[in-house]
Amino acid sequence: MSDVRPIRVLLVEDDELMRRAFTVALERYGYEMTAAADGLTGLELFRDGGFDLLVLDVMLPGLDGIGLCRRVRETSLVPVLMMSARGDGLDVVAGLEAGADDYVVKPVDTFVLVARIRSLLRRATYPPLPCPEPATHAAEVLAFGDLVIDTAGMEVSVAGEPVALTPTELKVLLEFAARPGVVLERHTLLRDVWDYGWDGDSRVVDLCVQRLRRKLGRDRIETVRGFGYKLRR
Incomplete structure (x- = not known):
């Protein structure tokens, strides 16, 4: 049983x-x-x-x-x-x-x-980010200034202080962290995070990014007008 x-x-x-x-x-x-x-x-x-x-x-x-x-x-x-x-x-x-x-x-x-x-x-239950490097602790930790993401433990901190993220917020952040400095369009995030096709509501993306900014810092995620968002390197 x-x-x-x-x-x-x-x-x-x-x-x-x-x-x-x-x-x-x-x-x-x-x-x-x-x-x-x-x-x-x-x-x-x-x-x-x-x-x-x-x-x-x-x-x-x-x-x-x-x-x-x-x-x-x-x-x-x-x-x-x-x-x-x-x-x-x-x-x-x-x-x-x-x-x-x-x-x-x-x-x-x-x-x-x-x-x-x-x-x-x-x-x-989002899995850790795939990494081509050997599975060491260093390879499982991503740092962008004082923003640190432990992709194995699924933990996030800013300036050494832990930040509580919902599963959706965490997955959006991981999508940005996998491609820092790269603009991610709203429909890409809708597809990869929310499993929506082209007819998804982009408001869920915009408001999730707003919540991330409140928790991580206003300037951490940059808006690229007419395209989408990117994580500052």
Whole structure:
């Protein structure tokens, strides 16, 4: 009998029919589901611990999904997927600014939801960068001024102080670190980090870069207007 535990997902959705439908559908894919109908209950369940990923609706009674995401980010880097009924609304931007890793627009097909969940979980277990040098500790540490990235331990520090990054933020930083000084276009990051094709929403890239700048320093990642971003050497 396998001793691998199922992936635990916390779903916070106030619509009872959607909550039941998503719960049943995701259980069929092997996820261990816990569901809540409002933000405060969701926060209590989250604080009990043990979840591998959160799926939060934006519009929730009591404590909305954006507020819940902010509370989660105070103590945890667990992957967060937001669901919004208004794909081009301010709530999407607010959710990403609050620390969400990605979002989907309702109504959402189960296959799309599962694909976004799998993508987030892959980021949470991102492997070290490939390196042609011998596997020494020196080869596993990248330094850009006082920014140091331990690619084996998946740890980041600035001026000797550890910096906590979400799995998505870390993967974006690793993409930059693999090609310092090289401009990475938004659609390239969408493809390599978020697993999106050409129709992905570039706002997730822009807001993730904004969060990285707040944590690493405003001048660390440079904007190249009309093209994308690059990590300063």
